[in-house]
Amino acid sequence: MTKAATPLVKRLAVIGLGLIGGSLARVLRERGAVGEVVGIGRGEANLKRGVELGVIDRYCLDPTEGVRGADVVFVATPVCSIPTVVERIAPHLEDGCIVTDGGSVKEFVVNACEPLMRPGTFFVGGHPIAGTEHSGVEASFATLYQGKRCIVTPTEKTDPAALAKVVKIWAYAGSAVPVMDPATHDRMLAAISHLPHMVAYSLVNAVDGYDRFGGELLAFSAGGFRDFTRIASSDPVMWRDIALTNQEAILETMDFFSDYLGKLRTLVAAADGPGLEAFFRNSKEKRDAIL
Amino acid sequence: MTKAATPLVKRLAVIGLGLIGGSLARVLRERGAVGEVVGIGRGEANLKRGVELGVIDRYCLDPTEGVRGADVVFVATPVCSIPTVVERIAPHLEDGCIVTDGGSVKEFVVNACEPLMRPGTFFVGGHPIAGTEHSGVEASFATLYQGKRCIVTPTEKTDPAALAKVVKIWAYAGSAVPVMDPATHDRMLAAISHLPHMVAYSLVNAVDGYDRFGGELLAFSAGGFRDFTRIASSDPVMWRDIALTNQEAILETMDFFSDYLGKLRTLVAAADGPGLEAFFRNSKEKRDAIL
Ligand SMILES: NC(=O)c1ccc[n+]([C@@H]2O[C@H](COP(=O)([O-])OP(=O)(O)OC[C@H]3O[C@@H](n4cnc5c(N)ncnc54)[C@H](OP(=O)(O)O)[C@@H]3O)[C@@H](O)[C@H]2O)c1
Ligand SMILES: NC(=O)c1ccc[n+]([C@@H]2O[C@H](COP(=O)([O-])OP(=O)(O)OC[C@H]3O[C@@H](n4cnc5c(N)ncnc54)[C@H](OP(=O)(O)O)[C@@H]3O)[C@@H](O)[C@H]2O)c1
Known part of the structure; x- marks a missing residue:
C-alpha cells in the first residue's frame, strides 16, 4: 500500500514508548496515517527495541530535540510526569504543533499543561479507554484501540482545529471519540x-x-x-x-x-x-x- | 468405545440437573464410568432437555423413586435445599448407597446431612472449585472439571470406602481432589x-x-x-x-x-x-x- 500523499500527521513524536504510546504509533503507521514516527524516552534499550519492532522510525533521547519538526506530539508517560514533560518541550515546538496525551486523569493534566503552551501551539487532553495489565513497548499492538472509546477533553480555551485533528487521530486508530470536559x-x-x-x-x-x-x-x-x-x-x-x-x-x-x-x-x-x-x-x- | 464391564458407578442419580450436576453426568458418561444416569428435578422440561442433550439416560420427578437402585446420588441443588433433599431420599436409599453433593458451603451441609443417613448408607461432602456465571443444564459441559480442584470434606464419621469412591469419581472427572475438613x-x-x-x-x-x-x-x-x-x-x-x-x-x-x-x-x-x-x-x- 502506498502512503497517502499528505498523511494525517506528518511527523509524530511519541514521548514514553510503552503500551499506550507504542500502540498508537503502530496503528497510525499501519494505516499510512503518519509520515514519520520519532520515539522519545529516557532509556535507549527500549527505544532501540521500538525501532526493531517497527513501532517507530527513529528515536531521540533528548525530548527538546526529538520534538523538532513534529506536527503532533503524543505524551504517553505516567500522569504526574506529563506536565513536567510538556513544560520541557513547550519552548521547542514548531508553530502549529499539537500536543496531546493519553493519561488516565484529565483535569490535573489539562489544567497543568494548557498554560504551558506558547501562542500558536496547542494542547488537547485525551484518554483511550483501552489497555491491558501489561506495560512497555513489547506489550503494544496495533489493534489495542479498535472498537474502543477514546475520550477527548477540551476546555473553553481549546483550539477547534486542534481538537478536530486529535479526534481524527483516534478515529483512525479505530476508536469512537466521545468529547467531554475534564472534570x-x-x-x-x-x-x-x-x-x-x-x-x-x-x-x-x-x-x-x-x-x-x-x-x-x-x-x-x-x-x-x-x-x-x-x-x-x-x-x-x-x-x-x-x-x-x-x-x-x-x-x-x-x-x-x-x-x-x-x-x-x-x-x-x-x-x-x-x-x-x-x-x-x-x-x-x-x-x-x-x- | 465399549464401556468397562463394571463401571465405577452402576447407577448415578443426579438431583438438580443444572450446571454442576449436568457437567458431572456428562463427563462420567463420556468416560464410560457410569452404567446409567437418572436425572431428578422439579421441572419436567429441564429433565427432558437433559435426555435430548444426552446428559442423562432417563428422569424421574419423584426423588424417592428416582434414587431407587442408585449406588451413588449426587445432590447439586442450591445449598439451603440440600438437607431437605437428603432428608426426603434417605429412607429410600439402597444399602451401600453413597450420597454426595456439590454445594459451595460444606459445614452447614455436612452437619445437617450426616445424621440423616440410615446405617449402611453414607454421606460425603464435596465441592468442585469450577463453575461459570451461567446456570442450568444447557450451560453444562463435560470438561468443566478438567484440570480443576474438587475439595472433598470428610469428618471423623465418614466411611473410608465411601470417601475413596467419591475421590475417585472426581478424579475421573479430571479434577485434583484435595481433602480437608468442612470448616x-x-x-x-x-x-x-x-x-x-x-x-x-x-x-x-x-x-x-x-x-x-x-x-x-x-x-x-x-x-x-x-x-x-x-x-x-x-x-x-x-x-x-x-x-x-x-x-x-x-x-x-x-x-x-x-x-x-x-x-x-x-x-x-x-x-x-x-x-x-x-x-x-x-x-x-x-x-x-x-x-
Ligand atoms: N495501561 C493502561 O491500561 C492505560 C490505559 C489508558 C491510559 N493509560 C495511561 O497512559 C500512560 C502510559 O501508560 P502505559 O500503560 O503505556 O505505560 P508504560 O507501558 O509503562 O509506558 C510508559 C512510558 O513512559 C515512560 N516513563 C515512565 N516514567 C516516566 C517519567 N517519570 N518521565 C518520563 N517518562 C516516563 C517510560 O519510557 P522510558 O523509560 O523509556 O522513558 C515508559 O515506556 C499513563 O499516563 C497511563 O495513565 C494507560
Ligand atoms: N455455578 C457454580 O459456579 C458452582 C460451582 C461450584 C458449586 N456450585 C454449587 O452447586 C450447586 C448447584 O449449582 P448450579 O450452578 O449447578 O445451579 P443450577 O445450574 O441453577 O442448577 C441447580 C438445580 O437445582 C434445582 N433446584 C433449584 N432450587 C431447588 C430447590 N429449592 N430444591 C430442589 N432443587 C432445586 C434446579 O432443578 P429443577 O428446577 O429442575 O429442580 C436446578 O437445575 C449449588 O449448591 C452451588 O452452590 C456452583
Whole structure:
C-alpha cells in the first residue's frame, strides 16, 4: 500500500514508548496515517527495541530535540510526569504543533499543561479507554484501540482545529471519540475504572494478608478469583499517579462503594434471605445489561 | 468405545440437573464410568432437555423413586435445599448407597446431612472449585472439571470406602481432589470465592447507584470493568444460600477486606505516593505469582 500523499500527521513524536504510546504509533503507521514516527524516552534499550519492532522510525533521547519538526506530539508517560514533560518541550515546538496525551486523569493534566503552551501551539487532553495489565513497548499492538472509546477533553480555551485533528487521530486508530470536559471524565472514570482498581488491589492484599492457611490461600484460588483480580496486576506507578491526581473523585467513589458493602454486610449479618437475593439480583441484572 | 464391564458407578442419580450436576453426568458418561444416569428435578422440561442433550439416560420427578437402585446420588441443588433433599431420599436409599453433593458451603451441609443417613448408607461432602456465571443444564459441559480442584470434606464419621469412591469419581472427572475438613473449606472459600463475590456484587450496585451521569455510567464501562464484574452475574439464589450458610466466615473476610480498603483510603487521602506505590506493588506481586 502506498502512503497517502499528505498523511494525517506528518511527523509524530511519541514521548514514553510503552503500551499506550507504542500502540498508537503502530496503528497510525499501519494505516499510512503518519509520515514519520520519532520515539522519545529516557532509556535507549527500549527505544532501540521500538525501532526493531517497527513501532517507530527513529528515536531521540533528548525530548527538546526529538520534538523538532513534529506536527503532533503524543505524551504517553505516567500522569504526574506529563506536565513536567510538556513544560520541557513547550519552548521547542514548531508553530502549529499539537500536543496531546493519553493519561488516565484529565483535569490535573489539562489544567497543568494548557498554560504551558506558547501562542500558536496547542494542547488537547485525551484518554483511550483501552489497555491491558501489561506495560512497555513489547506489550503494544496495533489493534489495542479498535472498537474502543477514546475520550477527548477540551476546555473553553481549546483550539477547534486542534481538537478536530486529535479526534481524527483516534478515529483512525479505530476508536469512537466521545468529547467531554475534564472534570466529567475524571468522575466517570473514578467510578468505572479507578474504584474497581482500588477494590481489586485491596482484595488481593486482604486475601494475601488473611494468613490462617499458611500462604496456601492464593495458590488455591479458583479461576473466578484470578479473572476478578486481573486488574490488580496493573502497573503500580501508573496507579500511584492516578490515585494522587484524581484523589477527590476516588475518595468519593470509595466511600460510595463502602456504603454498599456495608449494606450487604448488614444483610448477611441479619441472614436476610429475600434482601440478599434482591441485592444480588439487582447487580446481576445491571451487569448482564452491559455484556 | 465399549464401556468397562463394571463401571465405577452402576447407577448415578443426579438431583438438580443444572450446571454442576449436568457437567458431572456428562463427563462420567463420556468416560464410560457410569452404567446409567437418572436425572431428578422439579421441572419436567429441564429433565427432558437433559435426555435430548444426552446428559442423562432417563428422569424421574419423584426423588424417592428416582434414587431407587442408585449406588451413588449426587445432590447439586442450591445449598439451603440440600438437607431437605437428603432428608426426603434417605429412607429410600439402597444399602451401600453413597450420597454426595456439590454445594459451595460444606459445614452447614455436612452437619445437617450426616445424621440423616440410615446405617449402611453414607454421606460425603464435596465441592468442585469450577463453575461459570451461567446456570442450568444447557450451560453444562463435560470438561468443566478438567484440570480443576474438587475439595472433598470428610469428618471423623465418614466411611473410608465411601470417601475413596467419591475421590475417585472426581478424579475421573479430571479434577485434583484435595481433602480437608468442612470448616477449613468454608474459611478458605470465604476468602477466595465468597468475599470476591460480595465485593463484585457491591461494586456493580454502587456504580449503578452512583447516578450523577444519568445512567450512562455502566454503558461507558471499559473491558476491565466488565471482566472484573463478571462474577456479579452469578445466580442470586445460589449466592443467597451461600451468604446464609457461611455467614460467620463471610462476615469475617468482609471485615478483613474493609480494613484493607480503609488502609488504602488513608493512603489516597494523605496523597502518600510511596505508600500507594508499595500497596499496589505488593498486590501486583502476589497476583502475578498465581497467574
Ligand atoms: N495501561 C493502561 O491500561 C492505560 C490505559 C489508558 C491510559 N493509560 C495511561 O497512559 C500512560 C502510559 O501508560 P502505559 O500503560 O503505556 O505505560 P508504560 O507501558 O509503562 O509506558 C510508559 C512510558 O513512559 C515512560 N516513563 C515512565 N516514567 C516516566 C517519567 N517519570 N518521565 C518520563 N517518562 C516516563 C517510560 O519510557 P522510558 O523509560 O523509556 O522513558 C515508559 O515506556 C499513563 O499516563 C497511563 O495513565 C494507560
Ligand atoms: N455455578 C457454580 O459456579 C458452582 C460451582 C461450584 C458449586 N456450585 C454449587 O452447586 C450447586 C448447584 O449449582 P448450579 O450452578 O449447578 O445451579 P443450577 O445450574 O441453577 O442448577 C441447580 C438445580 O437445582 C434445582 N433446584 C433449584 N432450587 C431447588 C430447590 N429449592 N430444591 C430442589 N432443587 C432445586 C434446579 O432443578 P429443577 O428446577 O429442575 O429442580 C436446578 O437445575 C449449588 O449448591 C452451588 O452452590 C456452583
